[in-house]
Amino acid sequence: MQRTVKSILVLGAGSFGSCLADHLGDSDHHVYLWSRSKEFCDHFNQHYRSIHQLKDHQFSTHITAVGPQFPSQSLIDKIDILLFAIPTEGVRSNLAALKPLLNFERLPLLIFVNKGIEASTQCMTLEIIADELGPGVAKAATFLSGPSFAKEIVRRQPTSVAIASLTLERAQKAAEVFHQPWFRCYTSDDPIGVELAGAMKNVYAIVAGAAEGLGFENNTRASLITRALSEMTRVGKAYGANPLTYLGLAGVGDLILTCSSPLSRNYTVGKRLAAGEKIDDILKTLGSVAEGVATSKALKSVIEDLELDLPIANSVRRADDFSVAFVYTGKDVKERAQWLMSLPSVPELDLPENELSEPVRRLRAKLGM
Structure with missing residues (x-):
């Protein structure tokens, strides 16, 4: 499969966000990993190691940690893919912060990997996206899910996931970004x-x-x-x-x-x-x-x-x-x-x-x- 190098911003430097950033960096993409912790960013950029989860893992040198401020307009402008690895309870506020920075005429591919329902509203992420960014963006958003522990992904244990979107073409594009011999992606048109x-x-x-x-x-x-x-x-x-x-x-x-x-x-x-x-x-x-x-x-x-x-x-x-x-x-x-x-x-x-x-x-x- 011919692979095009992408610029990818991963929002959330927890275990799953970090392991996916490592996977994408190891696939030769240019990856930015956003964290609210200055200590994390400084340590990661110097040693390519985390101070939180997965501390024993040596991360890809194709990753740059950014933060603790929210990503800048200049960074968002050059991003091809936005990957949300933020707990569901924080998705709405981060989408609200992101909205004024987005070019809706040239939206990046949006990939969500959180797994939850918003407690105060009973909304799924698909609904939160529609609320904050509109129904067109929600229909084009993609969702990655499946049996995938972070500790095994970074060790390149064979892993398979589903990637779903109401726009199947978008699910296929996300699958192409992630797909590797150790990380197999199946597409779905059933994000709900x-x-x-x-x-x-x-x-x-x-x-x-x-x-x-x-x-x-x-x-x-x-x-x-x-x-x-x-x-x-x-x-x-x-x-x-x-x-x-x-x-x-x-x-x-x-x-x-x-x-x-x-x-x-x-x-x-x-x-x-x-x-x-x-x-x-x-x-x-x-x-x-x-x-x-x-x-x-x-x-x-x-x-x-x-x-x-x-x-x-x-x-x-x-x-x-x-x-x-x-x-x-x-x-x-x-x-x-x-x-x-x-x-x-x-x-x-x-x-x-x-x-x-x-x-x-x-x-x-x-x-x-």
């Missing part, structure tokens, strides 16, 4: 399904980690993953997503990974909660963002608006005050497990009808669909 899968699997990973923390083993994990996949598919179907998306990399692939490994931040949160630690202490010492904690709040509202019965997802938060049922009161973990297992028997496969609920009508209106 891909986004929902990536957001929801983080919530289920907390539950899976808690199950292991309680001493439950392989039967339990397999049951949780399978039923979680069913719940994810039902939400996707209600939004008009393709149910087959959930059998792919962004669905079952990422779900299996995050529900089975201590490298998963959300899984680690659940396991530590089951051991009796408090959520505030866990988040302070985790070292990076576990998006499932914030997403669980938004997901609770989404489930209620869709009028779906999703017992595993519903077990994570109480309906009254959105406090996490066993995340903020560790004593409830075993009680919740017993509650789930005592539910009555129901049909295993049951997809909802495609009736336009309020979240779906809102999304379609924002996208002009």
Whole structure:
């Protein structure tokens, strides 16, 4: 494949943003990695090493760290690709800061790798883009998701991901930028399904980690993953997503990974909660963002608006005050497990009808669909 060298700005120097910057730099692209930390930028540009995550990795010399100020107009003007590796809760404010710097007649390719739902609005990233930059930009945006731990990407472990966009040509362009013998990309025209899968699997990973923390083993994990996949598919179907998306990399692939490994931040949160630690202490010492904690709040509202019965997802938060049922009161973990297992028997496969609920009508209106 003939590869054209691109100028790429990665917004967010956490573990995933850094590992993708390294992957792209190692593919001979010119990469700028933005961080709010002056200490990070100075150290990285001198040593090509991070002071935060992936500290033992020697990064590509094709990367230049920029910051702590927001990227300048002159830098934005020469960028071909903007990659957003910012937690979902920070996407809106950063898009607002970026908007006056963009040339809408020559927009860079926008790639988003965050996996979450905005807690205060119940918006997916696709909706946030439409709010801040307009429906045309949202339709052209691309979303990368799939089973991909940062620590393994930087070691060039074979990895496959899905890249989705409502404009399939854009998804293909993003795939060409990332595609390498060790990093295989599959394209999709279902960003709604891909986004929902990536957001929801983080919530289920907390539950899976808690199950292991309680001493439950392989039967339990397999049951949780399978039923979680069913719940994810039902939400996707209600939004008009393709149910087959959930059998792919962004669905079952990422779900299996995050529900089975201590490298998963959300899984680690659940396991530590089951051991009796408090959520505030866990988040302070985790070292990076576990998006499932914030997403669980938004997901609770989404489930209620869709009028779906999703017992595993519903077990994570109480309906009254959105406090996490066993995340903020560790004593409830075993009680919740017993509650789930005592539910009555129901049909295993049951997809909802495609009736336009309020979240779906809102999304379609924002996208002009």
